Amino acid sequence: MTATDLRPSRVEPAAVPAPARLRRRWLRAGLPALAFLILLAAAWQLMSVLLDSVLVPGVGEIGSELVEIVADGSFAEQLGITVLRVALGFALAFVVAVAVGLAMGRNEIARRFFEPAVLLGLTIPGLVWALLCVIWFGIELVNPVAAVALSSAPPLVLTVYQGVRSVDPDLLEMAYVYRFSRATRLRRLWLPALAPSLFAGARLGLSLGWKVIVLVEVFGMSSGVGYQLNNAFAAQNVAAVLAWTLLFAVVMAVLEYGVLQGLERRASRWRKAVSV
Template sequence: MSATDTVALPGVARQPEGGGAWRAWAPRLRAALPGAVFCLLVAGLWEVLARTKQSPLVPDLAEVWGEILRLLAGGMALEQVGITLWRISLGGIAGFAIAVLLGLFAARSRLFGAFIRPAVLLGLTVPGLVWALLCVIWFGVGLATPVVSIILGIAPPLLVTISQGLRAVDSELTEMAHVFRFSRAARIRHVLLPSIVPFLLSGVRLAFSLAWKVIVLVELFGLSDGVGYQLNSEFSSQNVAGVLAWTLIFWVVMAAIEFGLMQGMENRLTRWRRESSL
C-alpha cells in the first residue's frame, strides 16, 4: 500500500478529493447569497426606473458605473475616502472611549446615571446637523470640527448601549466570581468583558453609522475635502451620477469594514458562546 492510499472504514463514506476548498467557502457563499440577491434586485429596479424616466436626474447604471471608474482611475476616490475615514476613526475612537467611561460610572452609580440623563437625552434628540453647524461656528476649518462633532453625535447613543450591556451582566456569574475570590482584573477579563462584548460590538457598528452621517454634514458645510465635500460639489453641478458614485464607493468601503473586519472580530470574540452551547 502506498503512502497516498487511504483505508475505507466501514460505514464511513469516502470524501471526494479536492472538496476541502468548497466546503470551507460554501457557508460564506450561502450567507452572502441573500444580500447579493437584494443588491441585484435594487440595481435591476433602478435600471428599469432610469429607462422609464429617461431623465438626467435618474441616471442609468452605465452612467453611474462610468463615474465610479472616473473617480477610481484618478485616485481621487481613495484619497478622499481615506481623509473621511481618518476623521471618522479619530472621532469614533474618542467618542467610544468617553461613552465606555461614562457608561461604567452610570452602571455602577444610579446617582451619576440620573445626573447625566438630561445630557444623554439632549444628545439623543439633537440632530447631527445641529452639531455640525455649531462645531463649524466654534472651531472653524480644522481637525477639531469633525472630531468634536462626531463625539457629540455618537457618545449619547453609545453610552445608552454600553450602560445597558453592563446592567445585563449575569448576577450569578458575578456571585460565582466573588465566591471563588477572583481578583478585580480576573473579574473584568473573565466575567465582565465576555458578557458585554456583544453590546460593545453593537456600539462600534452604531458609532460608525452615526459618525458617517455626522462627518458628511461637517465636510459639506465647513471643510474643503472629504467625501462630504465631494458630494456637495457634485450636487452643486447637478451631477446625480456623481453623487451616487461617491455614495456607492463609500458604501463599499463600509461594507468591507463590516464583513471583513467587524464580523471576523465578532466571530473571534464570541466564539466561546458557540463552543459552550455544543
C-alpha cells in the same frame, strides 16, 4: 444481547472538507445580497429609462463616473481623510462610552447624573452637531472629530449601560468572592460579557458617525468624501453624487462584513465553547 445492542447505530454525517464548507458559507451569505443588488440596479435602470431625465442617470453612466473616480485616485485620497476623521472621533466616543456606561450600570447616582446627557444626545440631530462644530472649531481637525464623537457617544453609552444591567449577578459575586482586581474584572468579566452590546453599539455609532462626517465636510471642510459630494452637487452632476454615495456604502459594507463581524465572531468564541 441487551437492549443497548438492539438500538439503531447512529450514522455520523460524512465530514465536509473545510474549503467546501467555506464556499458553501460564502454562497449562503453572498447570494441573497447579490440578488438584492441586481434587483436594485435593474429597478433603477428601468426608472431611468421610463423617466428619461438627466436627474435620474442610468446604471451605465453611474458606473462610468464610479470607474473614473477610482481610477484617478481621488477616491482613495479623499476616503483616507474621511476615515481618519471618523476613526479618531469614534475612538474618543468609544472610550468615553465604555467608562460612562459602566458607571451608569454599576452606580445609581452616576446613572441619574449622566441620564439627561444621554437622552439629550440621542435627541439632537446629527445636522445640529455638524453645524455647531463648524461654528465652534472652523476647519480644524477637532471639528469633525468632535462632531463624530458627540453623535456616536450617546447610543454607545446606552448599549453599554444595558449590557451592564444584563450581566449575570452570579459572575459578579464570583469576582467579589475571589477578590479579582479591577483590571482583571474589566478584562476577564466585563469586556467578554459586554461584547454583544459593544458590537451593537459600535454598528449604530459608526453609522451615525458616517452620516455626520459627510455633513461636516459638506458645510465646513475643504477635503473628504462629503466635500466631493458637495462639489458634484454644485455641478449638478447627479451621476457623480450617486457614484460617491455608492463608494461610501461599499466602504461601510467592508467595515461591517470584513471587520466588525470578524471581530464579533472572534470575541464570541468562548460562548460557543461553553455551550458545547
